Amino acid sequence: MNDTTQVHEHDDELDEIDEIDDHLVEDDPDLLRPAALPWRRRTAIEMVVSGLIGLYTSFVLSIEALTLAADKDAKLSCDLNSFISCGTVAKSWQAELFGFPNAFLGIAAEAVVITLAVALIGGVVFPRWFMLSAQAIYTAGLVFAWWLFQQSFFEIGALCPWCLLITVTTTLVWAGLTRINVRDGHMSLPGRAGPWGRRFVASGNDWFITAAVLVLFGAVIFAKYGWTLL
Numbered sequence: 001m002n003d004t005t006q007v008h009e010h011d012d013e014l015d016e017i018d019e020i021d022d023h024l025v026e027d028d029p030d031l032l033r034p035a036a037l038p039w040r041r042r043t044a045i046e047m048v049v050s051g052l053i054g055l056y057t058s059f060v061l062s063i064e065a066l067t068l069a070a071d072k073d074a075k076l077s078c079d080l081n082s083f084i085s086c087g088t089v090a091k092s093w094q095a096e097l098f099g100f101p102n103a104f105l106g107i108a109a110e111a112v113v114i115t116l117a118v119a120l121i122g123g124v125v126f127p128r129w130f131m132l133s134a135q136a137i138y139t140a141g142l143v144f145a146w147w148l149f150q151q152s153f154f155e156i157g158a159l160c161p162w163c164l165l166i167t168v169t170t171t172l173v174w175a176g177l178t179r180i181n182v183r184d185g186h187m188s189l190p191g192r193a194g195p196w197g198r199r200f201v202a203s204g205n206d207w208f209i210t211a212a213v214l215v216l217f218g219a220v221i222f223a224k225y226g227w228t229l230l
Contacts, residue, residue, distance in 0.1 A: 043179050062104060065095070085159075131184070153224070171210070
């Protein structure tokens with residue numbers, strides 16, 4: 001037996017060991033099945049609460065948009081100063097990107113996500129294609145919400161408290177939906193990272209990431225506007 005043959009045999013043995021290790025990592029019946037109902041309910045309840053807050057906020061923004069449509073000089077309840085002014089934001093072109101107030105989209109989106117979350121609380125397990133479709137649509141909503149914040153922060157130069165709340169609730173709902181999709185294996189990192197990702201969210205560690213994002217969100221706002229927010 002020459003050296004080349006020995007090297008190939010050694011490589012084959014290593015490949016077999018890797019396959020066995022991968023199999024053992026994947027062979028976790030608790031993680032290969034959909035999440036237990038109590039775990040799913042906790043996440044879904046958070047989605048419902050966030051969705052309801054977002055729905056209420058969208059209604060408020062819709063009413064304010066109609067108020068401004070009737071009277072361009074109307075003063076809104078959250079027009080506190082030149083920096084905290086819903087009216088300034090609502091009069092910008094970004095507030096009606098699709099030709100109507102963005103808040104109308106929020107009403108539709110939050111109503112759908114609340115319905116989805118309530119079904120999850122009831123124990124409904126949706127097929128993979130449905131959950132991935134919901135993930136894709138709500139990810140677009142998340143990007144839109146953060147884009148609006150970026151525009152408000154850098155371009156418009158004023159903040160709308162209701163809009164900021166929408167950004168927070170959209171982030172929380174997206175995090176909850178992502179948590180379920182990762183835990184149930186609908187979304188998976190490649191190789192051995194897949195089971196690790198499911199364990200990561202199953203133990204609730206992703207909450208720290210979500211909290212860190214929101215803390216950074218608040219810190220960036222405070223760093224620019226400081227006590228003028230009050």
